[in-house]
Amino acid sequence: MTALAASEHRSMERHSLLLACALVGLVLLTGAHLVGPGARQGTPRKMTSASFASPPFPAPPPPPSRCQLDVAASPWARHCQRLQRVCLDQSTIILYDDQYQELDGKVAGALPKLRISSNKVFAWPWRGREADAAAAAATGANATGSAAGGADAAEEDEGDSSGGQQQDRRRAYEVQMDYHRHLEPPRLRPATAQEPAAYLQSPAFSTCTVPVVLAATWRRNFWHVMDNSAVWFAMARRTPWWEHLKFIALTPDGLGLSHPERQLLPALGPLALQSLGDASARLPPGHPPGSLLFGQEGGPPLSWEGGEQRCFKDLFFCGEKIGTAKGAAPGDARLKGGVPRELGAWGQELVAHVQRQQEQQGQQDQQPRPPNDASDRGGGSRRLKVLFLRRDSEGRQLLNAEELVRCCNGWKGRDPGSGAALTAECRQVSTPDLAAGVAAAQDADILVGIHGANMANSWLMRPGGSTIEVMPYGWGDGPALSLSMFNGVDGTSQLLWWVLVTCDPALSTPGPEEAAGTGSSKWWPRDRNVRLPWPALEGALAQALAAGGSRQRYLEEWFGSRRNLLYVTEDGVAAQGGGGCPAA
DSSP: OOHHHHHHHHHHHHHHHHHHHHHHHHHHHHHHHHHOGGGOTTOOOOOOGGGGTSSSOOOOOOOOOOOOOOGGGSHHHHHSEEEEEEEEETTEEEEOOGGGSOOTTOOOOOOOOOOOOTTOEEOOOOHHHHHHHHHHHHTTOOTTOOOOOOTTOSOOOSSSOOHHHHHHHHHHHHHOSOOSEEOOOOEEEEOOTTOSSHHHHSOOOBSSOEEEEEOOSSTTOHHHHHHHHHHHHHHHTTOTTGGGEEEEEOOGGGOOOOHHHHHHGGGGOSSOOEEHHHHTOOOOTTOOTTOOOTTOOSSSOSSSSSSOOOEEEEEEEEOSOOOEESSOOTTOTTOTTOEEOOHHHHHHHHHHHHHHHHHHTTOOOSOOOOOOSGGGGOSSOEEEEEEEEOOOSSSSOBTTHHHHHHHHHTOEEEOTTTOOEEEEEEEEEOOSSHHHHHHHHHHOSEEEEESSGGGGGGGGSOTTOEEEEEEOTTTOSSSTTSTHHHHHTOTTOOOEEEEEEEOOGGGEEOOHHHHHTOSOGGGTGGGOEEOOOHHHHHHHHHHHHHHTTOHHHHIIIIITTTTTEEEEETTEEEEESSSOSOOO
């Protein structure tokens, strides 16, 4: 090789080396840009909306936490069905326990039967009816005021019906023969070798989130959902690990939550309420359990771990009617003797829940009023706040509500205890949602309304408040149908409940179905309108004032002897006690 050739060869080697170094440097710089300090191995990416707009997908979450929860000693294990090692997928519960598999020649065991009571009924939410409900809500119709009949009551409205909704109720009888549709339990199946997602093929069962699938009775009726959830709340507040409870509403055919379910059930616990359809939606590729999906930022956590979970060590299905009791025995953590229907405690929890939401949203601009007890009635003059609950429907109307409000605003009296002068500030109110119900109830000393689900707003009142329930002619001749019975045996309630029973047929007019001769005649008396004489309401106000806001005094002097029942004729209160309407 000549000297020139050797020199050119060495030059080419130097250029090649420089080029190689440059390429290595470029790769290192590019790698540093792609990886970066925020995406080091073991550091999960922060979930934002932009995270899901384009690749790369979010990093897998850290291994799940391990929690030691004594689920077997809880009220849920006593009153609901417990399933173990399960995953949720598209409204189906998948069972992973080996007893449901064919292994080593062993025949697979029979799947458990999820039990659901016959009183878990609902009416189909036809599209036309939903449109009427939306229109009613837009105009201020009372979405929490539907009637509270028995479990077989022929009604299922979210609230007070508009005339269009009443027509739809009749349509349900004519078109839908199986009016009392029953909720069906979720589907069950054993796990297979062909699971459609990696997290279902190799599940990591959460030990920290415990789903509870709830089946409500008349899920579009405010009172029935209030009643159901008061029982569930009594169970939840006796669960030491209650913050791990994930409540899931069973809805028919994967439908969304009803209005009462959306309003009431989120207050049961800190984790987000979901329908079974939403809580079991299949996670898209690249989003393992523990991650958040697009649009889920903010709001209550979806699980104890924070993100979506689909597989659980324990799950409870509460489909049967839960046995109730007047109270819980000391030390009965599992409530073996029955679950107390604690409407008083539940109502106050709902108030606190709404107030927390308003504080977070910066909407609360005034301090809560003090309890409405006897000490609140001392010295000086005082204005008694009396609110009349409005029903935006054809049936169950106080026909002379405006006259009653005028008479009430002109009323003057004296406190029986202190002798202080009393006047009244009276008006009608609508309660289209829970927040409106809380605002009205917290502002009132006395609530007045006709029998129906809107009377459940009474448990949202301040302690020591009174409610006056008006029963239409032929429906309330006796205490059994009044919500006052639930209130009287509730050890957590501080509410005083009075009942005005209409005894004169001239004081009632037919409701829409009775007037048309349609529907079941069994329910006609319940839906009648009432013209309430002012002297009768004045007599009830006097009884409420005499109790002085004292729950103990009310129980001893009125409820125990049924003297909270006042029988009404044209002249006012004609009788008092449990003897029924006086003879004509």
